[in-house]
Amino acid sequence: MKGRVEVIIGAQWGDEGKGRVVDSLGSRVDVFARYQGGSNAGHTVIVDGKKYVFHLLPSGMLYPGKLCVIGNGVVVDPEQLLAEIKDLQSKGMDRARLIVSGSAHVVMPYHKIIDKAQEAFRGKGKKIGTTGRGIGPAYVDKFSRCGIRIEDLFHPDVLRDKLEFNLEDKNRILTRLYNLEPLPFDEIHTQAMNWGKELAAYAGDVSRILYEALESGKTVLFEGAQGTLLDIDHGTYPYVTSSSPVAAGGCVGLGLGPNAVDRVIGVVKAYSTRVGEGPFPTEDSGELGNRLREKGGEYGATTGRPRRCGWLDMVGLKYAVRVNGMTSIALTKLDVLSGLDEISVCVAYDFEGGRLDHFTGNAGVLACATPVFERFEGWKDDIAACRNFDDLPSAAKDYVRYIEKETGVPVQLIGVGPGRDETIVRGL
């Protein structure tokens, strides 16, 4: 094919700053494509000093003349999507064209209720810490083959039929399992029909549109949400999201073959964060964790929850390189580490008296694994003004070179501050 596909994925537990990296690449991209997840994601993009947070829209929506697509692999909450579209319209910022795959599944009101009810039922020890956006229950319906797809919203008879079946099933779950009120058919049916009317203008065959864009030489960016260690197959199951954030998920979630992909950019935060429950070997619940959280502004874009923070986990990062076929690294928030005397990186785990050199998605093992740290000299200087690699203090350069040596992947972009231009570009 004449065009190019680049995939952007999160290499950790999400919140690596993917939106910002997408923004840096924006000018050379023609089509921005979301392939999995839903409104559990939160991409923050700052343009002209204004902050935009998207949950469903691809980050490219702010670029004039670009095409943004939401693929079949995404679960779409129409209420949220329409609110994001209207918000951009009211600010005169709906600059790109949007296409939503007709085969993307719809997050229905009962999915959100069941998500929250299940979490409450799980109680303290077993909670996943979901975003409550109905993501898991929507994917459950997709895989149990009773889900409602975007294209169903345009066909009243199909919608009625599917909704009747689903509501009967879900109302049984709500009333008998969770002691909740049943949901009224008419209200939800009318709401879904209205969504259909509003979304009809955006629906399309995403796979074909992308294929044709590539045939005509365009550059397409697959925009991953969440991160590798939250992947349903490769993450720390069951403390994961219900989709495939890894790079291969892009092909499934957009309808293109794997040979379409030219480059896989892993976005890596210079330290680690995690939001929600689940094992996190390098977590620091003390002073360091607080410092990273405050300096890095580590609060969830979707739920506002404080993120758990700790040192970089090289064991997890090498795993992310492997399972994504990562070819480039974009290292974000290096400036957050400035001012520390010493920086640690987890290079292996101690587990039951032995040493683990490879990451495992086995949450039970990881929960009992203690990190083996290698220590590096820190740097005191503020690095926000650095625009070339050589402008960085030598200890910061050593940290970047160490990541390249251990992963075997070049660090081609370095974030040195929150602003759009506070970036060192080394070939990305």
Ligand code: IMP
């Ligand atoms: P769900 O995706 O809402 O089902 O949540 C499952 C897990 O993924 C929870 O631990 C969430 O905190 C986490 N999660 C979901 N979306 C994101 C995200 O965009 N960033 C970071 N964590 C996320």
